Amino acid sequence: MATLLSSHTSLPSYHHPCRLQSPSPLRRFSSKPIPVLRYSTLSFSCYRILTLHSPAASKLGQSEGLAQEPPQTPSQTFLRLVVSSAVFIGVGILFGARACSAASFQFPPFVADDSSTMQEELTGQGNQDEEKCDSGEKLEDKKLEAAFKIWKSKTYALTVPLKVIALRGSVPPAWIKDFMQSQGRRLKFQLKQYGSLEGIFSDLSMPFNKGNVGSSSVVAADVVSIGDSWLSYAIKKSIIEPIEGVEDQEWFKGLSAKWKVYLRRNNEGAIDPAGKVWAAPYRWGCMVIAYKKSKFQQYRLAPIEDWADLWRPELAGRISMVDSPREVVGAVLKYVGASYNTNSILQVDGVQQNLALLRNQVRLFDSMNYLKAFGAGDAWVAVGWSSDVLPVAKRMSNIAVVVPKSGASLWADLWAIPAASRLKTNKIGGRIRGPSPLIHQWIEFCLQAARTVPFVQEVIPGASPSALETTTVEPPIELSKGKPRLDTNLVAGLPPPDILAGCEFLEPLSDSTLSEYQWLISSIQKSNHDRGLVHKVKAG
Numbered sequence: 125m126a127t128l129l130s131s132h133t134s135l136p137s138y139h140h141p142c143r144l145q146s147p148s149p150l151r152r153f154s155s156k157p158i159p160v161l162r163y164s165t166l167s168f169s170c171y172r173i174l175t176l177h178s179p180a181a182s183k184l185g186q187s188e189g190l191a192q193e194p195p196q197t198p199s200q201t202f203l204r205l206v207v208s209s210a211v212f213i214g215v216g217i218l219f220g221a222r223a224c225s226a227a228s229f230q231f232p233p234f235v236a237d238d239s240s241t242m243q244e245e246l247t248g249q250g251n252q253d254e255e256k257c258d259s260g261e262k263l264e265d266k267k268l269e270a271a272f273k274i275w276k277s278k279t280y281a282l283t284v285p286l287k288v289i290a291l292r293g294s295v296p297p298a299w300i301k302d303f304m305q306s307q308g309r310r311l312k313f314q315l316k317q318y319g320s321l322e323g324i325f326s327d328l329s330m331p332f333n334k335g336n337v338g339s340s341s342v343v344a345a346d347v348v349s350i351g352d353s354w355l356s357y358a359i360k361k362s363i364i365e366p367i368e369g370v371e372d373q374e375w376f377k378g379l380s381a382k383w384k385v386y387l388r389r390n391n392e393g394a395i396d397p398a399g400k401v402w403a404a405p406y407r408w409g410c411m412v413i414a415y416k417k418s419k420f421q422q423y424r425l426a427p428i429e430d431w432a433d434l435w436r437p438e439l440a441g442r443i444s445m446v447d448s449p450r451e452v453v454g455a456v457l458k459y460v461g462a463s464y465n466t467n468s469i470l471q472v473d474g475v476q477q478n479l480a481l482l483r484n485q486v487r488l489f490d491s492m493n494y495l496k497a498f499g500a501g502d503a504w505v506a507v508g509w510s511s512d513v514l515p516v517a518k519r520m521s522n523i524a525v526v527v528p529k530s531g532a533s534l535w536a537d538l539w540a541i542p543a544a545s546r547l548k549t550n551k552i553g554g555r556i557r558g559p560s561p562l563i564h565q566w567i568e569f570c571l572q573a574a575r576t577v578p579f580v581q582e583v584i585p586g587a588s589p590s591a592l593e594t595t596t597v598e599p600p601i602e603l604s605k606g607k608p609r610l611d612t613n614l615v616a617g618l619p620p621p622d623i624l625a626g627c628e629f630l631e632p633l634s635d636s637t638l639s640e641y642q643w644l645i646s647s648i649q650k651s652n653h654d655r656g657l658v659h660k661v662k663a664g
Contacts, residue, residue: 283312286562289324289348292317294407294511294537294586296578303569307562321351321537329363331547343542346560347567350403352386352536353450356393356632359402365543366400367563375404375568380593386629394632403538406570407579407586409510410619410627411451411532417611418522419504428505430529431459435481443486444494444503449641450630452489454533455507456482464533465631470640476647483648509535510617514585517610524611527619531626537586539567580616587617 284307288295295315304313318324327342328350342348350358358364370376376384387403390396415428425438434443434455445452453475454464460474469475488497491508495516498506506513510525517523541559569575576588613620619627633641 284310284560284562285312285314285346286560286566287314287316287345288566289316289318289342289345291321291324291349291537292319293515293584294349296575296584298578299570299575302574303566306569307565311562316345318349321349321354324349325351325354325358328358328542329361332361332363332543343544343547345542347539347541347563350538350540352403352405352538353448353630355403355538355540356389358540359389359391359393362543362546364402364540365545366402367404367541369564370401373564373568375564375571376401378571379405379589382593383589386631389632403540404567404571405536405538405589406567407511407584408534408536408589408592409586409617410527410534411507412510412513412525412527412614414498414506414508414513414517414523414525416498416504416522417524427524428526431455434485434505434507435459435478439505440485441487442504443507444488444490444497444505445486445507446491446494446509447489448491449645451507451533452482453479453641453644454630458528458530458532461530464628465633467634467637468640469637469644476644479644480648510614511535511537511585514582514610514614514617526613527623527627529623531623531628532619534627534629536589536629539563539570582617585617591618 295317300313300315304311307313318327324342328348331341331343350364379387383405384401385397386395387401387405388396388399389402390399413428413434417427419425420427423438426433428434433439450464453469456475456479457464457466457469457472459478460472462469462472462475466472487503488494490497494503494506494508495512497503499516499520513525517525541563545558571589573590576590578584579587579591613623618624
């Protein structure tokens with residue numbers, strides 16, 4: 125009779141406690157509980173088969189259905205035991221690297237029955253199924269990888285829009301070309317130009333005043349040109365929104381302290397060191413006086429050098445001027461030695477009297493037509509912004525352009541963001557959710573050192589913001605070679621440093637000071653061409 129005798133071998137475990145479970149197919153066919161291995165020793169059991177030679181034992185074995193085996197010698201039995209133990213010890217060493225350290229487990233005694241045979245067959249079948257699943261997953265991964273490569277090789281129409289509304293002549297054509305090249309094909313750039321800052325501001329204000337808005341409206345643009353004299357009003361009426369995140373932008377860090385002070389405003393538009401930044405400068409200039417040298421030479425008149433020359437009797441009725449109240453009254457303030465930004469102007473000696481005298485000297489107050497009168501010969505002197513005067517003067521002959529020695533007002537063209545998010549409309553697409561993510565790239569581009577070239581070459585009148593507090597340098601001779609030389613004290617479009625020190629930006633005025641301006645302008649009104657001054661004061 126053959127009898128099973130167990131041999132037990134234990135190995136220590138070196139890893140975390142774990143719980144081994146039989147593969148799931150066994151649960152559907154075996155009624156025996158699946159052992160849970162929890163113990164601290166990795167144990168292996170093997171069995172020896174011994175044959176009993178007594179007749180009684182043989183009969184007992186036959187009655188119990190035990191299989192008869194040929195008799196074995198003790199040496200064969202011992203050899204089989206050694207081989208079995210060696211095999212299980214080797215398996216135990218391999219499994220030890222993955223066994224649990226805090227708790228180990230003990231394999232239950234093996235019982236040879238039909239269910240274990242079925243489990244082995246199912247386990248083999250399960251392994252085959254897993255191999256098929258692995259093959260299927262690998263095939264699927266290869267398909268996904270191939271599809272991804274195809275996707276990467278295709279060009280999709282994914283673009284980033286940037287719509288800009290600019291003052292005509294303030295943005296050099298080279299800027300547009302260079303910016304589009306720097307951004308690549310993903311940029312969808314649109315530029316629309318207006319003839320005047322007043323026209324831009326009027327169209328920008330319309331949706332907020334009348335509710336008229338469309339896809340072509342100025343308010344649908346990402347950035348627009350705005351004059352610094354309109355900035356305070358635009359902020360107060362919530363027509364524009366602050367530029368977010370300026371502190372982290374290189375273009376803002378590169379601005380001088382003078383610019384940063386001027387640009388920070390509170391919600392009422394007043395200059396405030398703790399205020400937000402509502403606009404970014406890209407060009408600036410100053411007020412200038414142009415005069416016809418031929419007429420001055422013909423009548424042996426002294427050249428114009430400062431504001432006081434406008435009050436000379438021989439120039440009465442020979443002057444045309446812009447109709448900006450700040451500029452008209454500002455000229456009087458500079459003449460009497462005061463600041464453009466003086467409050468309580470009625471308290472300044474001589475302001476009212478000298479304003480009345482200037483009114484008699486000026487033939488025309490008209491920002492749209494003052495240069496036409498100058499070109500036609502009706503006026504010998506023109507007082508206006510350098511951005512207007514310089515292009516006209518270069519087309520004419522025998523013209524001189526000067527910045528008054530005592531200083532002049534400074535103007536600036538700014539980039540601002542329309543407050544489109546305030547509007548409840550579906551006519552301007554995604555712009556209602558915010559401006560283009562490229563606005564900072566556009567502003568940064570406009571303020572780069574390379575963008576100063578058109579100003580230095582005098583292709584575009586004005587100067588780069590970086591030149592406000594830097595030493596002016598004569599433009600290279602080769603840049604002006606072959607061009608007619610304009611008689612001017614401007615250097616590369618800038619006032620000389622000694623004159624620039626006396627120049628000022630026009631700061632917002634208090635309501636009381638605006639009322640004084642309105643009263644002063646009303647007091648000198650004589651004819652229809654003066655009514656524009658009164659209107660401008662009321663609007664400002």
